Amino acid sequence: MAVLSNCDPEVAALIRAEEQRLAATIDLIAAENHPQPGILEAQGSVFAVKAAEGYPAARYHAGCLHADALETLAMERCQALFDADHANVQPHSGVAANWAVYFANLKPGDRILAMRLSHGGHLSHGAAASATRRCFRFAHYGVDPATETIDYDAVAQLAARTRPRMLVAGASSYPRLIDYPRLAAIAADVGALFLVDMAHIAGLVAAGVIPSPVPHADFVTFTTYKTLGGSRGGVILCRARFKRPIDRSVFPGCQGTPALNMIAAKAVCFRLALQPEFRSLQQQTIANARHMAQAFQHRDYRVVTGGTDNHLVLIDLRSRGISGEQAEKTLAAAGLIANRNPIPFESPDPDRSGGLRLGTPAITTRGMREKEVDLIVDWIDRLLQNPDHDRPRRSVEAGVADLCRRFPLPS
Ligand SMILES: Cc1ncc(COP(=O)(O)O)c(C=O)c1O
Known part of the structure; x- marks a missing residue:
């Protein structure tokens, strides 16, 4: 980015900051992924x-x-x-x-x-x-x-x-x-x-x-x-x-x-x-999502439809005393990036929704598998049980930093 840094240091700095944000957080937004650098x-x-x-x-x-x-x-x-x-x-x-x-x-x-x-x-x-x-x-x-x-x-x-x-x-x-x-x-x-x-x-x-x-x-x-x-x-x-x-x-x-x-x-x-590796990546994306749904169910979360067949898991938080928006903010503060989502038959306003949508494409692209999904679910559970406490947030932050170091972005 030497040329851009000379031409527009402000934009160059924002690009660098966004690169660092992506590298240092875990992307669970079902609609996102980490493209290969060639793309x-x-x-x-x-x-x-x-x-x-x-x-x-x-x-x-x-x-x-x-x-x-x-x-x-x-x-x-x-x-x-x-x-x-x-x-x-x-x-x-x-x-x-x-x-x-x-x-x-x-x-x-x-x-x-x-x-x-x-x-x-x-x-x-x-x-x-x-x-x-x-x-x-x-x-x-x-x-x-x-x-x-x-x-x-x-x-x-x-x-x-x-x-x-x-x-x-x-x-x-x-x-x-x-x-x-x-x-x-x-x-x-x-x-x-x-x-x-x-x-x-x-x-x-x-x-x-x-x-x-x-x-x-x-x-x-x-x-x-x-x-x-x-x-x-x-x-x-x-x-x-x-x-x-x-x-x-x-x-x-x-x-x-x-x-x-x-x-x-x-x-x-x-x-x-079109490459053969892509098939295993997509298989693992589904395996990770299935595993995530089961891990939440083992912790007594209600998973919409009772599971998943694809890359996303929708969790109903309404019985847990936390809104989708609060959950989104609590997770983001610890480096876990997801988004709130309506649950069928509740208010369609996403700002008042009681759901959290989680996806596995980006973590799977980073090479994470079921073992890492277990860690992520454990962190989400700890954060959602204690949304106002600093201690779980700090310990999850440290775990996220370690996971991101071990599973770098595609390069
Ligand atoms: C089913 C579906 N269609 C269309 C879109 C819109 O795509 P874009 O934001 O690229 O216009 C999305 C985006 O999330 C989607 O989920």
């Missing part, structure tokens, strides 16, 4: 300069020889990784990818059926605070109160009643597998298109350690920076017959110039995900 190098590369409106061999700017080769490479790797007919790698984010799918297929006012935010869905699936809700008429399905898993019969009934143009599956805090064939059949029954937003689980799907939605959905969107281990960005996969409307909806419909530096980072991320 960040590609993201910070000279490809950030080029304007390249359009697509390979059909650009609105000259000088796109290398841009075309790069985007083609990213698309080919992505299609191979997910066995998809077509990949559009230009969306700047997961939400941008969802907007492009909506606008490729729907008119303002059309009906969409999606999972409720407070039951695990995402803002861009028609939450009250999202502009998606102002453009389309959303109906929402949720989970069954007894099992806390998706109630597919209720989804079928709701679909029959509301006749949506599009059915959306996928979630931000749903710890169980989703039955894609069942949802695809429900969509087909009512003549709806089927979108799966697999932002959280794309890495698990790429590695083949959980079922893929690709054979069942018309469209699949995802982000590259969660389980997949890349840096920020979105992608759309679609069936061959939707290639043209999807591409036109991304550009010129919803976005302008693609961020070629992000596409470079995506290409590197896909290459890494």
